[in-house]
Amino acid sequence: MRHEIRGVSLVRGPGSADEFWSCVGVDLHLEPDATDGRRAGLERALRDAVRDGRLSPGTRLPATRRLAADLGVSRGTTKAVYDQLVAEGYLTARQGSGTRVAQVPSQAVAAADDTPRARAPRLDLRPGSPDVGAFPAAAWLRALRRAIATAPSRAYDYGDPRGRIELRTALSGYLGRARGVIAPPERIVITSGYVQGLALLTRVLDGGAVAMEDPGLPFHRDVVRHNGGSVVPLPVDERGACADHAGDWADASAVVVTPAHQYPTGVTLHPRRRRALTDWARARGGLVVEDDYDGEFRYDRQPVGALQGMAPGHVAYLGTASKTLGPALRLGWMVLPPHLVDAVADAKLHSDHHTESIGQLALAELVDSHAYDRHIRACRLRYRRRRDQLLDRLGARWNARGIAAGLHALVDVPDEEAVVARAEAEGLAVGRLGDHWHTAGQDRPQGLVVGYGTPRERAYPEALEVLGRVLGESSRG
Missing domain, CATH: 3.90.1150.10 (Aspartate Aminotransferase, domain 1)
Incomplete structure (x- = not known):
């Protein structure tokens, strides 16, 4: 059996191809030109790969024996090439750590010039x-191990755009118990965070006006506009969003609020205004989007229950693990009114198909074991x-x-x-x-x-x- 790689002939004996390709330890894509000889062609290909940045500093290269077998050349040829590039400063070789790509001075200068970065505050x-330093790494690792040990093989395939049933079931119990949310699993959609949930809802509303608290997070306003919606300010005072006052906001198709702890003023939505919001939604057929971004963290009294419990058919409840665990997990959830579930699930399907499954299973295990609590x-x-x-x-x-x-x-x-x-x-x-x-x-x-x-x-x-x-x-x- 014969393979050609830009002038380099690879000869294999009968029946040995599968064994050869399965045992190569480190993959390395090279296109050596053997016009000037095998050694010169391989040397030039490696040198160019380092100069171009395709092989970044610190990259470990295959052992000379492996590379020789891969390219169909002698081990002496690959060893001579490595030695030459070590001498030129392109590679480094240390006993026990193998051969790696060196830091070429010109690369460091180019990286500094081409990727300006804002200086982080002290x-x-x-x-x-x-505080991401408080991430429960040990508990998460235990949950991850248990989840992987018990996960069915289909968990590694494409999944339901609504999310894994294990996590939706766990959240159904947790949200009802801890936040007063009416959350049957079939009405929960798992997302990669609050921002995706807000974007999906904006698309489903088909570009309608969305009332958003003033003051509020400007990035969330950008998310609504980026997904086809227009933004109407909803004033905030010492009682929260002014939902009991007349204004342009009342003609919107949706209202986004942070009832438990308004961002950034920190006020709690007054009970009378909670009723005014749910009355508005029922009368106008509007949607209240509840951002419960830090509802678990209440210090001087019992946590304020979610607004969703007052009108589950008119409030979309959005929560996330970003504040409780860490933003890097990219796990959030929506509890939707029944009439929006299919539309949001379809929008999710055509957005990213589904949120990654293994993290969902680990979070479900964390919630079910009460390690999350x-x-x-x-x-x-x-x-x-x-x-x-x-x-x-x-x-x-x-x-x-x-x-x-x-x-x-x-x-x-x-x-x-x-x-x-x-x-x-x-x-x-x-x-x-x-x-x-x-x-x-x-x-x-x-x-x-x-x-x-x-x-x-x-x-x-x-x-x-x-x-x-x-x-x-x-x-x-």
Whole structure:
């Protein structure tokens, strides 16, 4: 049997092809040109692959014996090529670690020039992320092992766009028990996070107007617009979204709210406004989209139940593991009114077919074993301590709002631009309330959105110290 690779002849004995191709340890695609000889052609092909970046620094190459067998040349030829490129500085060879691609100086310079990166802040008190250092790696690994050990073979095939039934069943029990959500498994759709859920709903609504809280997260407004919807501001005051006030929002086809802990003001939606929202949905045939992004983290009283429990036929409940476990998992869920399930599942099918299955099975195991509950309770205690440290550092001089729940606080300041500039000079990143208004204006309230979930445990005290110093300097200024 004969194979040709750009002038290199590969000769195999009868019946040996399967054995040969199955035993090669490291795959390496090369196209050596043997016009000038086998060694010269292989040498040039390897050198070009390193120069072009197709073989990145640190890449391990096959052993000389394997590469020789792969290309149908002698081992002496491949060894001579490796030795030559080691001498030229393209490769490195160490006893016990094999031959690897070296860091070529010109590559390092090109990488630095071609991929500019913003400098990360030394200390980070921006909102939006949990303490990812607290990810329950041991519990997740146990759940993953059990899930893989018991998963049927079909779990590795294409799946239901609604998600694995194991996770939908586990979430049905958990959401009903912990958040008061009416969530039969057949009405749950698993997503890769809140953003995908919001995008899918916007598409299903076919480009209608969507009322969104003002202030609110600007990226979520961008998601709605990117998926064909238009955005109408829904004002927020000390009682939450002003759903009991007349306004342009009432003509929208959907309303997106954060009832348990409004983002970024931190207020809880007043019971009267909850009723007003559900009454609006029933009367207009509209949809309320409930973003329950951190509903598990309530510190000074019992958690506020989900709005969905008041009108399950008119509220789409969206939750995620991003704040409880970590954003990297890309696992979220929607509990939908019955009339939207098929349409959303079809939109999901044509978006990414389905969310990856193995992570779903692991999360189902974590929920069913109550390890998820234990982790949330531990996080709740940790974040409450952090919130208390923040309040102690602010003292009576600075007013912090939205502190009964969640992973951030809104700190009132007279001039947020000046405070943020001082913080940046100290290497501290904080959020600005001004970034969250639908329309910027000088008459808007000023504030810092301070996230106490993001920093690692060891960095948090220093971050608070710098924040206190920056606020003190702003006060004197």
